[in-house]
Amino acid sequence: MTDAESSGRTLSTRAELAVRLATTAGRRLGLRADEPRVLHDVFNVLVHLAPDPVVVRVPTLALTSAAEQAAKQRDELAVAGWLADRGARVVRPSPLVPREPVEIEGKSLTFWEYVHEVDALGDLSEADPGRLEEHFTQQAGWTAKLHGSLAEYPGELPTLSPLVPALGPALAELRSRPQSLTVADLDRAEREYAALETLVRDLPAYFPGARVQALHGDAPFYNVLRTAEGYLFNDFEDVTRGPVEWDLTLAGPRGIAEYERVSGTRIDPDLLSAMEGARLLQIVGALAVVPKMPELGPMLEPMVAQWRARTELTLPERA
Structure with a gap:
């Protein structure tokens, strides 16, 4: 959910897939997703669906099925959402879409609020x-x-x-x-x-x-x-x-x-x-x-x- 975009770099195959999946899933949920940007590409790929303030986490390296991913993600969304609702200092699930994982092409995606990071450590x-x-x-x-x-x-x-x-x-x-x-x-x-x-x-x-x-x-x-x-x-x-x-x-x-x-x-x-x-x-x-x-x-x-x-x-x- 950061602004540390890998601009100027050639996207990995994982990242290209993640952008396509995140964009497709986001548009199905009513988001614009006109300018998708990759923010992070390691175990997960994080895609900012600009201009909307939404970041999609795409688990491109998971060894488990989408159903298993979704079960784990429901716990994640429940806990992070509960903390956010109580005013805890956490990145909250995106309020623009339902708090549910979205399954697409064998992957399960989650949607989070985009925040702008300052004082990032970088590499x-x-x-x-x-x-x-x-x-x-x-x-x-x-x-x-x-x-x-x-x-x-x-x-x-x-x-x-x-x-x-x-x-x-x-x-x-x-x-x-x-x-x-x-x-x-x-x-x-x-x-x-x-x-x-x-x-x-x-x-x-x-x-x-x-x-x-x-x-x-x-x-x-x-x-x-x-x-x-x-x-x-x-x-x-x-x-x-x-x-x-x-x-x-x-x-x-x-x-x-x-x-x-x-x-x-x-x-x-x-x-x-x-x-x-x-x-x-x-x-x-x-x-x-x-x-x-x-x-x-x-x-x-x-x-x-x-x-x-x-x-x-x-x-x-x-x-």
């Missing part, structure tokens, strides 16, 4: 490391406030759904097309996934003090847009229920300290470590989409190397 690989740390530390504090709102969410959500069952199809795909993974890597990944399945079935049995609630689901402090009117949390597509530590796996020591300061609560270091291992396994699973997006492989390899160097994820003794 994170080229940003000043000190500025990055300050930026994300502050946003970890904002995450504490987001969690305070999400703790009151009244709806039902699955537990740690970005892990279980989402990782299952990805690991199955990697078993047949392993990319850079060895047989030993695949065996380890499947053992870790089995441990996560056990954890999801009865998380309090292993971490009885966990704060289990509705979560953003995907490192919310990275998914913040800074606008002239203030910050807005964005991208709730992995919304789930789970321990707050799942949302903090990439925060780093300063981010954790800021979160604890703002929230007035302590983060469980053992549970955080387990969730960090789970996050790395999720990144390993993302290798499954490399055949659709080859340039993603080199981007993921440093994190895959971290996963290999880390002690294998296992569960503690039951409480």
Whole structure:
């Protein structure tokens, strides 16, 4: 939902498809979509249907069916819409169309309000490391406030759904097309996934003090847009229920300290470590989409190397 348009660049095949699908779906809903612009093209393609203030998220790399995508998106729209209706600082579903996913040609699309971002970091690989740390530390504090709102969410959500069952199809795909993974890597990944399945079935049995609630689901402090009117949390597509530590796996020591300061609560270091291992396994699973997006492989390899160097994820003794 930003203004960081990839202008002047040749659109990828994914982006060309996304523009066509977003434009067609938007016009069916009564939008003009005269000047569609690609804002973002990685795991999802974001298309601004200018001149209307609407951004369409098109999941071009999903390994699941449109029906499965739509089920997940209904949770996303419900949570983001509920937060927006309560005045929380989030990008809201577009008020110009119904709050429902739109299925078209095997894809399920969602429609969001366009907002203009200021103070964008641009290419994170080229940003000043000190500025990055300050930026994300502050946003970890904002995450504490987001969690305070999400703790009151009244709806039902699955537990740690970005892990279980989402990782299952990805690991199955990697078993047949392993990319850079060895047989030993695949065996380890499947053992870790089995441990996560056990954890999801009865998380309090292993971490009885966990704060289990509705979560953003995907490192919310990275998914913040800074606008002239203030910050807005964005991208709730992995919304789930789970321990707050799942949302903090990439925060780093300063981010954790800021979160604890703002929230007035302590983060469980053992549970955080387990969730960090789970996050790395999720990144390993993302290798499954490399055949659709080859340039993603080199981007993921440093994190895959971290996963290999880390002690294998296992569960503690039951409480």
